[in-house]
Amino acid sequence: MELGIVRADKPSADVGTYEQLKRGLFSVRSRNIVGLALGATVLSACNVPTFGAFRGATTQGQNEFHLWQGFLVTAVFVAAITFGVLFYAVIRFRRRGDGIPRQSHSNVKWELIYTIVPVLIVIGLFAATFVSENQIDAVSSHPALRVTVVGFQWGWKFEYPGGVTVIPKGSVYPTLELPEGETTTIKLVSTDVVHGFYIPAFNFSRYALPGVTNYFDFTPTKIGQFSGKCSQFCGLYHAEMLFNVNVVSPGEFSSWLTSQQQKVTA
Amino acid sequence: MTVIEEELSTYPGGEAHHEEQPKGLLLWLTSTDHKIIGKNYMYTSLVFFIIAGAMAMLIRTQLFAPNNHFVSPQTYNELFTIHGSMMLYLFAGPFAFGGFANYILPLQIGAPDMAFPRLNALSYWLYLTGGISMLLGFLTASGAAAFGWVSYAPLSSATNSPGAGPDLWIVSIMLVGFSGIFTAVNLVTTTIYLRAPGMTMFRLPIFVWNMLVTAILILIAFPVLTAALIMLYADRHLGTHIYSVAGGGMPVLWQNLFWFFGHPEVYILALPFFGIVTEVIPVFSRKPVFGYKGLVFSSLSIAGLSTGVWAHHMFTTGTVLLPFFSAMSLLIAVPTGIKIFTWIGTMWGGQVEYKAPMLFAVGFIVIFVMGGITGVLLASPPIDFATHDTYFVVAHFHQVLLGTTVFAGFAGFFYWYPKFTGRMYREGMAKIQFWLAFIGSFITFIPQYLLGLKGMPRRIAEYLPADHYTTLNQISTIGAYMMGLAFATWIVNIWISWRRPIPASGNPWDGHTLEWATDSPPSHHNFEKLPPVRSARPVWDMNHPEYADHKSSHSAENAKSEETR
Numbered sequence: 001m002e003l004g005i006v007r008a009d010k011p012s013a014d015v016g017t018y019e020q021l022k023r024g025l026f027s028v029r030s031r032n033i034v035g036l037a038l039g040a041t042v043l044s045a046c047n048v049p050t051f052g053a054f055r056g057a058t059t060q061g062q063n064e065f066h067l068w069q070g071f072l073v074t075a076v077f078v079a080a081i082t083f084g085v086l087f088y089a090v091i092r093f094r095r096r097g098d099g100i101p102r103q104s105h106s107n108v109k110w111e112l113i114y115t116i117v118p119v120l121i122v123i124g125l126f127a128a129t130f131v132s133e134n135q136i137d138a139v140s141s142h143p144a145l146r147v148t149v150v151g152f153q154w155g156w157k158f159e160y161p162g163g164v165t166v167i168p169k170g171s172v173y174p175t176l177e178l179p180e181g182e183t184t185t186i187k188l189v190s191t192d193v194v195h196g197f198y199i200p201a202f203n204f205s206r207y208a209l210p211g212v213t214n215y216f217d218f219t220p221t222k223i224g225q226f227s228g229k230c231s232q233f234c235g236l237y238h239a240e241m242l243f244n245v246n247v248v249s250p251g252e253f254s255s256w257l258t259s260q261q262q263k264v265t266a
Numbered sequence: 267m268t269v270i271e272e273e274l275s276t277y278p279g280g281e282a283h284h285e286e287q288p289k290g291l292l293l294w295l296t297s298t299d300h301k302i303i304g305k306n307y308m309y310t311s312l313v314f315f316i317i318a319g320a321m322a323m324l325i326r327t328q329l330f331a332p333n334n335h336f337v338s339p340q341t342y343n344e345l346f347t348i349h350g351s352m353m354l355y356l357f358a359g360p361f362a363f364g365g366f367a368n369y370i371l372p373l374q375i376g377a378p379d380m381a382f383p384r385l386n387a388l389s390y391w392l393y394l395t396g397g398i399s400m401l402l403g404f405l406t407a408s409g410a411a412a413f414g415w416v417s418y419a420p421l422s423s424a425t426n427s428p429g430a431g432p433d434l435w436i437v438s439i440m441l442v443g444f445s446g447i448f449t450a451v452n453l454v455t456t457t458i459y460l461r462a463p464g465m466t467m468f469r470l471p472i473f474v475w476n477m478l479v480t481a482i483l484i485l486i487a488f489p490v491l492t493a494a495l496i497m498l499y500a501d502r503h504l505g506t507h508i509y510s511v512a513g514g515g516m517p518v519l520w521q522n523l524f525w526f527f528g529h530p531e532v533y534i535l536a537l538p539f540f541g542i543v544t545e546v547i548p549v550f551s552r553k554p555v556f557g558y559k560g561l562v563f564s565s566l567s568i569a570g571l572s573t574g575v576w577a578h579h580m581f582t583t584g585t586v587l588l589p590f591f592s593a594m595s596l597l598i599a600v601p602t603g604i605k606i607f608t609w610i611g612t613m614w615g616g617q618v619e620y621k622a623p624m625l626f627a628v629g630f631i632v633i634f635v636m637g638g639i640t641g642v643l644l645a646s647p648p649i650d651f652a653t654h655d656t657y658f659v660v661a662h663f664h665q666v667l668l669g670t671t672v673f674a675g676f677a678g679f680f681y682w683y684p685k686f687t688g689r690m691y692r693e694g695m696a697k698i699q700f701w702l703a704f705i706g707s708f709i710t711f712i713p714q715y716l717l718g719l720k721g722m723p724r725r726i727a728e729y730l731p732a733d734h735y736t737t738l739n740q741i742s743t744i745g746a747y748m749m750g751l752a753f754a755t756w757i758v759n760i761w762i763s764w765r766r767p768i769p770a771s772g773n774p775w776d777g778h779t780l781e782w783a784t785d786s787p788p789s790h791h792n793f794e795k796l797p798p799v800r801s802a803r804p805v806w807d808m809n810h811p812e813y814a815d816h817k818s819s820h821s822a823e824n825a826k827s828e829e830t831r
Contacts, residue, residue, distance in 0.1 A: 079636070086610050086628075090618070093613055093618045110607075118600045119597075126593050132646075133648050196582065200656075205654050205655065207582050211517055233343075233418075233725040
């Protein structure tokens with residue numbers, strides 16, 4: 001099998017379809033052929049450090065976290081080689097005496113190596129990215145819950161089924177309640193300027209963009225409180241456009257939603 | 267094979283050009299000499315650099331403590347907007363293709379001046395007018411523009427950002443944009459038509475190659491920005507609805523147009539500085555450039571790819587084809603990596619002397635490699651989802667831009683300082699400046715990477731104690747002050763060199779290229795005589811005939827041309 005060329009297991013009638021391409025990438029990955037980048041991605045999370053990042057409190061966020069680890073391992077490897085060679089050259093070839101060194105202009109072998117190896121690494125990184133981003137970007141056709149998030153200057157509004165809305169009250173930031181272990185599809189819009197709907201612990205952000213409606217899924221895996229922020233600069237009080245995320249068990253969530261819906265009808 | 271005797275050829279008409287020049291201030295105001303205009307550009311852009319750097323100090327002071335009230339949110343937003351706009355539009359670009367290219371490019375190709383000297387002067391005056399217009403924003407009633415250097419619609423609309431400050435910002439960027447376009451036309455024409463006899467395209471110094479590629483990128487990117495700005499102005503004042511949803515427009519169009527300019531712009535800023543480093547490293551290693559053609563083709567492929575990566579700034583908009591832009595953005599790391607290895611290859615086996623220009627060049631490589639690698643991470647959309655618009659991105663692009671425009675920029679500044687002024691700078695002070703800036707940059711930006719990973723968004727005027735961002739921000743601020751101190755050292759260095767000059771010879775570094783074949787500073791039309799150009803290093807060939815490039819068997823092209831004679 002040639003390096004860097006994505007090939008499916010069975011080149012059959014459906015060659016070239018999207019699913020085939022995806023499966024092809026998986027098969028390449030499982031054989032650890034594309035290179036170190038992918039090899040690192042399939043390593044279990046416990047052996048590789050977090051490199052300062054959140055582990056991700058959703059399945060999507062964890063997926064991103066593993067991709068991040070794979071990229072970071074590759075980055076450390078590339079940096080170690082580059083800096084190793086650079087610092088060796090810096091120290092080894094410092095000027096001693098007044099001689100003129102050999103005037104070498106090129107070395108085709110090395111030039112080919114330092115062109116082809118990066119191309120292979122990049123192909124590996126792209127393959128890992130492609131697999132991961134399709135999973136993170138996937139939107140469920142029948143989610144357990146649909147929430148509309150509206151960004152405005154300078155706050156957030158969360159709209160649940162049954163007319164339940166959560167908005168900032170005075171100096172209290174709004175809280176986005178989510179059920180653990182279930183998939184929620186968020187519909188994200190903006191009423192004025194561009195905002196960035198960002199939950200650091202979920203490893204995810206998306207623009208609330210006037211004129212564009214965005215959909216994405218969260219499947220929280222951890223019960224707890226997380227902070228949310230506006231990441232895209234949106235004017236004077238951008239820094240204060242905060243919200244909270246509260247992930248609770250599905251039972252607690254449905255009783256919360258029911259009580260809120262009763263308040264609406266009352 | 268016949269060996270042709272080395273002889274300096276007299277420049278045609280070199281003597282006849284010594285007409286009377288005005289003196290003093292009048293010279294600076296009226297000159298069309300590329301050297302005077304180049305210096306005007308350089309001094310002006312460095313003044314803007316110091317102003318924008320001072321703004322960075324204020325920004326870092328504000329972020330030193332949580333809930334800080336050192337400046338108001340409005341002032342903070344104006345400060346980071348003008349800091350970014352000045353650094354990118356008024357310093358980094360004009361410093362390179364207004365300052366260095368203007369002064370050095372005609373000298374390196376053996377030309378008496380730029381192809382269009384008056385257009386060149388017009389470029390400078392447009393640039394100065396534009397720069398002053400931007401600063402005038404602070405004097406308007408509603409303050410300067412406060413929507414970030416990217417000016418996203420619809421935050422930049424007349425409703426969301428009223429007042430004359432934003433208008434001055436728009437006009438300023440348009441003027442500077444036209445100045446850049448005119449300079450690009452001038453540089454392309456000069457490089458194509460005014461090369462000295464024997465200076466074939468593959469004998470051009472890499473600096474000239476990179477400026478040529480940069481100029482072409484300017485011609486691709488700047489007109490798009492100018493058009494986008496005209497439409498923004500029309501939306502604000504002429505009642506159009508190009509970027510507003512209410513009137514049937516599309517806000518995201520601004521982002522597409524802006525980044526179609528904005529990403530080539532990153533390479534417009536980087537390529538000239540890559541060129542500078544490629545001049546400095548061979549001279550201080552006493553070797554020719556390693557892999558010359560690889561460098562040329564990597565510059566060309568960076569230019570090509572850079573027009574297809576703009577939407578990696580828009581991964582989180584949900585409106586762009588992620589795999590395509592991700593693949594292109596990852597791929598552009600390859601030609602950039604090639605450059606890194608050719609620089610190391612140039613040092614390999616050499617006699618490397620660490621004078622200030624070489625120190626800054628090596629510092630550039632270290633910082634740029636870090637910024638480049640974190641850039642590869644950001645080219646992956648899922649990783650970008652997690653870090654977009656956080657301090658991770660801030661740290662990434664500051665390492666890239668500080669590495670290129672400041673470290674490579676000062677490598678060039680000290681390298682050509684004797685050529686510009688006929689004087690030497692103080693080596694010890696330049697080294698102090700280097701170490702302060704180098705160590706300071708890591709203390710500033712490594713904590714910012716970590717802050718980004720902890721979820722600190724960029725462009726926030728305040729953060730909460732509960733965010734636990736305080737310690738890292740304090741370390742970062744101390745690093746920024748160290749860098750401030752570095753540039754104070756530089757100003758003192760220049761002051762001392764001005765008050766107590768040490769004269770520099772025509773060729774203090776044993777340089778390779780034609781600018782070192784004339785006096786320091788060069789006379790009005792640059793050259794009295796030119797050495798024969800038989801390789802990319804004519805001055806080296808002249809000074810070291812026994813090691814001359816055109817005699818060496820390594821250079822296949824030159825060996826061939828010798829045989830055909």
